[in-house]
Amino acid sequence: MNSTHERLMQAALELFTTQGVANTTTRQIAELAGVNEVTLFRQFGNKHGLLLALFEESERFTNLAESLVEEINPADDAGQILKNYASNTLLTFERVPDFIRSVVGEASQYPPESRRALGKGLKEVNRKVGEYFANAIAQGLLTTSLPVEKLAALVNTMTLGYAIIEFTSEMHEFWQDRDEFLETLVELFVAKGLDSSANLAKINQNLVVTTREIVDLPGNLVHQILHQAKKSSVQDFALAYLLFATGIYPTEITTLQITQQIADTQANILQITTPKITRQVPVNQWVMGKRYGSYTNNPLTRWLKSRKDNQTAMFINEAGLAMSALEIEECWQKWTETIVTPEGKQPTISQTQPTWCVEMLMRGMSLENLSILTGLAIAQLQPLAHRAKEKAAIEQATRLDQKPG
Known part of the structure; x- marks a missing residue:
């Protein structure tokens, strides 16, 4: 049997997904989890604490950036790594589309503490992606004039934006399919040819030349x-x-x-x-x-x-x-x-x-x-x-x- 903590998390996610965060009560969550409502208050404080915990602890969210948080070396295919990350993120969103719709659609109705919970969860994902970019830039795989946290925020914003468009609209004709979106994303952030294994050797041989912005300091x-x-x-x-x-x-x-x-x-x-x-x-x-x-x-x-x-x-x-x-x-x-x-x-x-x-x-x-x-x-x-x-x-x-x- 799952722990009380896990049962409460699962019950909250199920109810938030099916009826929205605003329409879900702590009593409903406690009843579905098979625990006393007081137990919920002791472990999470309130409904907003549960929402924050979902973003911080649920595997659906903490694993969003795990594919990028690993040591980078010049043999890595930066384009493919970035594409894999964005693809994994979209797959995660697609497992809980109703929850994403609820969180985004009802955000304007949330009290400040609930919006902070949402922001804190997204910030943690952004921090992990930022670590990847810091590694990749340090190894010369990527060059950018932006701070790494800004670059990570752009990637995450675009990926989340794509998911929201797909979940909430039809016939938008921005992209033919997910693969076209992912290829476009990679082309935007990764130097042309970097994701081609045939060109990796040539790129590594000319690493310092291709990163012309990187010059010695006086x-x-x-x-x-x-x-x-x-x-x-x-x-x-x-x-x-x-x-x-x-x-x-x-x-x-x-x-x-x-x-x-x-x-x-x-x-x-x-x-x-x-x-x-x-x-x-x-x-x-x-x-x-x-x-x-x-x-x-x-x-x-x-x-x-x-x-x-x-x-x-x-x-x-x-x-x-x-x-x-x-x-x-x-x-x-x-x-x-x-x-x-x-x-x-x-x-x-x-x-x-x-x-x-x-x-x-x-x-x-x-x-x-x-x-x-x-x-x-x-x-x-x-x-x-x-x-x-x-x-x-x-x-x-x-x-x-x-x-x-």
């Missing part, structure tokens, strides 16, 4: 970002420092454990473990011409020494859990909200990795060694090598101009 902006992070918190400073001192992806940072750092007077090393490869990456003392401590005393080591908790993750959120890629993106947005690049845009977190790569190349590192440290193919690094030569030429020309013959 030294003065890097130091401004680090300064803003330092003002925010000890952990923020360590996080920003790691992005610019190692060139690792935010998704790799989310998996780091405290034990994966090796620090002594000779070097500070991080062990990076991914499903495809395990590699070691040095943590630089020098970042863009400025020294940020030593191997044993820098923003990262100071953060770890300040920890009073028993958590094993290297970076943690307010709940004491490992930070997600989306939470790292949110930190980045906070540090850079007042900073503008030479192109007139807010810096993106995707620029940290090429910034580090260009700096290493300018300091004399070979493409072969950089390939080992980053896990990227030499062909992917060629555009960055050209950028490093370009910057070196500019520096030489500037020095020559300061010392006329």
